[in-house]
Amino acid sequence: MTHPSPATTLDGGPTGRGAKRIGVVTFPGTLDDRDALRAVRVAGAEPVPLWHREKDLRQVDAVILPGGFSYGDYLRAGAISRFSPIMEKVIEGAREGLPVLGICNGFQVLTESHLLPGAMLRNNHLHFVCRDQRLRVENAETAWTSEFTAGQEIRIPLKNIDGRYTADRRTLEELEAEGRVVFRYLTDGDPADGYGNPNGSLDDIAGITNEAGNVVGLMPHPEHAVEPLVGTGGTDGLGFFTSILRKLVSA
Numbered sequence: 001m002t003h004p005s006p007a008t009t010l011d012g013g014p015t016g017r018g019a020k021r022i023g024v025v026t027f028p029g030t031l032d033d034r035d036a037l038r039a040v041r042v043a044g045a046e047p048v049p050l051w052h053r054e055k056d057l058r059q060v061d062a063v064i065l066p067g068g069f070s071y072g073d074y075l076r077a078g079a080i081s082r083f084s085p086i087m088e089k090v091i092e093g094a095r096e097g098l099p100v101l102g103i104c105n106g107f108q109v110l111t112e113s114h115l116l117p118g119a120m121l122r123n124n125h126l127h128f129v130c131r132d133q134r135l136r137v138e139n140a141e142t143a144w145t146s147e148f149t150a151g152q153e154i155r156i157p158l159k160n161i162d163g164r165y166t167a168d169r170r171t172l173e174e175l176e177a178e179g180r181v182v183f184r185y186l187t188d189g190d191p192a193d194g195y196g197n198p199n200g201s202l203d204d205i206a207g208i209t210n211e212a213g214n215v216v217g218l219m220p221h222p223e224h225a226v227e228p229l230v231g232t233g234g235t236d237g238l239g240f241f242t243s244i245l246r247k248l249v250s251a
């Protein structure tokens with residue numbers, strides 16, 4: 001059986017020699033690859049579609065694992081995708097310093113791959129959540145957050161059912177001590193305005209990084225908030241994509 005390839009071209013965008021190439025992986029059941037590719041282009045990098053069955057990273061400088069329901073979330077969200085052929089290369093690359101961003105389902109794939117510690121459980125209220133969410137940027141020194149400032153508050157969409165971050169106490173202490181909690185849900189405000197812990201995540205954790213700071217995972221979706229005319233109009237997500245581009249350009 002042949003599988004449809006993801007889009008191989010997007011209109012416009014920088015291409016050719018010298019452009020920084022950012023890959024976006026499509027698994028069966030991925031939903032947000034298009035928006036992630038677009039966010040890459042809006043930031044000024046070259047979007048490169050990557051198909052999960054291939055082992056070729058197509059010479060990308062960074063990889064995004066986008067949101068969705070890869071393999072229908074069967075078994076556990078991210079548990080099957082983690083064994084896709086492309087993940088062998090992503091895991092190998094990440095261990096050698098390749099910047100990798102996991103958004104929502106992508107974050108789930110990263111914990112299942114053991115590139116990030118902990119696991120995602122079903123939301124404590126057992127409902128799917130879809131709303132704009134307020135976050136605090138706790139660590140503005142990762143490859144994907146350097147355009148923010150520590151303590152900055154941002155608002156980006158959130159939509160998941162398995163978003164409750166959990167880890168054993170020792171891991172949590174380690175994450176805190178090493179400054180590896182990158183985003184926390186902002187709880188001090190009106191839930192109707194995007195405040196509150198939306199899923200029961202331990203210590204209000206919304207996103208974390210690995211020791212080297214090249215791998216970042218978070219549950220909310222920056223790729224849906226990069227253009228003022230789309231969605232509820234925020235552009236707070238753009239900083240993820242400009243952060244990585246700046247890092248790649250200055251490397």
Ligand SMILES: NC(=O)CC[C@H](N)C(=O)O
Nearest residue numbers: 067068104105160161162
């Ligand atoms: N938006 C998404 O990526 C959804 C993630 C995941 N499948 C969940 O529902 O938790």
